[in-house]
Amino acid sequence: GENVEQHPSTLSVQEGDSAVIKCTYSDSASNYFPWYKQELGKRPQLIIDIRSNVGEKKDQRIAVTLNKTAKHFSLHITETQPEDSAVYFCAASQGGGGNKLTFGTGTQLKVEL
Amino acid sequence: EAQVTQNPRYLITVTGKKLTVTCSQNMNHEYMSWYRQDPGLGLRQIYYSMNVEVTDKGDVPEGYKVSRKEKRNFPLILESPSPNQTSLYFCASSSRGVDTEAFFGQGTRLTVV
Numbered sequence: 001g002e003n004v005e006q007h008p009s010t011l012s013v014q015e016g017d018s019a020v021i022k023c024t025y026s027d028s029a030s031n032y033f034p035w036y037k038q039e040l041g042k043r044p045q046l047i048i049d050i051r052s053n054v055g056e057k058k059d060q061r062i063a064v065t066l067n068k069t070a071k072h073f074s075l076h077i078t079e080t081q082p083e084d085s086a087v088y089f090c091a092a093s094q095g096g097g098g099n100k101l102t103f104g105t106g107t108q109l110k111v112e113l
Numbered sequence: 114e115a116q117v118t119q120n121p122r123y124l125i126t127v128t129g130k131k132l133t134v135t136c137s138q139n140m141n142h143e144y145m146s147w148y149r150q151d152p153g154l155g156l157r158q159i160y161y162s163m164n165v166e167v168t169d170k171g172d173v174p175e176g177y178k179v180s181r182k183e184k185r186n187f188p189l190i191l192e193s194p195s196p197n198q199t200s201l202y203f204c205a206s207s208s209r210g211v212d213t214e215a216f217f218g219q220g221t222r223l224t225v226v
Contacts, residue, residue: 001172006155034214043203043217044156089155100171101146101205101215105155 002027004092006104013080014112021107023090024072030092033066033073034101038087047088048075080111115140119204119218126194126225134189134221136204144207145187146171146215147179149200156203162187194225 003026013019025033034049050057050064050073057064061080066073077084090104117138126132138145146161148171158171162181176198178190187206191198204218 009153043219045217046214049214091156100161101156101158102172103148103156105153 002030002092002094002100002102004090004102004104006090006107008107009105010108010110012110012112015080015082017080019075019077019080019084019109019111021075021088021090021109022072023074023092023104024070025092025102026071027092027094028068028071029094030102032093033064034091034093035062035064035075036089036091036103038089038106040086044089077109080109082111082113085109085111115216117204117206117216117218119202119221122219122221124221124223126223128195128225129193132191132194132223134191134202134204134223136187136189136218137185138187138204138206138216139185140206140208140216141184142206142216143184143209144213144215145181146205147177147187147189148203148205149173150203150220151200159189159202194223196225199223199225 006023031052036044037047038044061078063076087106089106091101093101120135143164147159148156150156157173160179162168202221205215207213207215
């Protein structure tokens, strides 16, 4: 089955700096890679996703890159703000958000003032 | 309002006492899943369902049962709960498709003593 590894487990940055979280996956059949943000005590919510036929996707301050050959994908957050502090999960799937999503172990991002 | 609703939000029970956590979605989604979230382990899929009467095991199905008799409901059943099932549980739903978002319920924190 699919295995998703995520690094780092914790990340502390100064407000305004960039943050990068990296994930690798094992199953070359995976074709959908979402990122979820979970604030303390809340449910995970999708922030950005990418399909395997796309190398990069950007939405304002967040971007995701995908290297299919190397089987890794990354989340980039620029100009970090305190409200970006949360746990971020990457995931991989072969067929959409509900069908056998395999998550990474999460990254606790702390944005310090 | 489009949502996934879980009940109860919090539950403390004793070892061996059968319990059911309910999950309902009002978005007419085909896919529904259950995850458990444990510190350092991320979100692990317990069971998923691709449609009514169609269910399949996820990564950690032992000790759990599910049913999908109606499209909107996907209850999680613990026939004989044990302390190692103490966890935070999330239900999620999504529509059919390659890159569709998984919507999560608000979570159920279960403690088995």
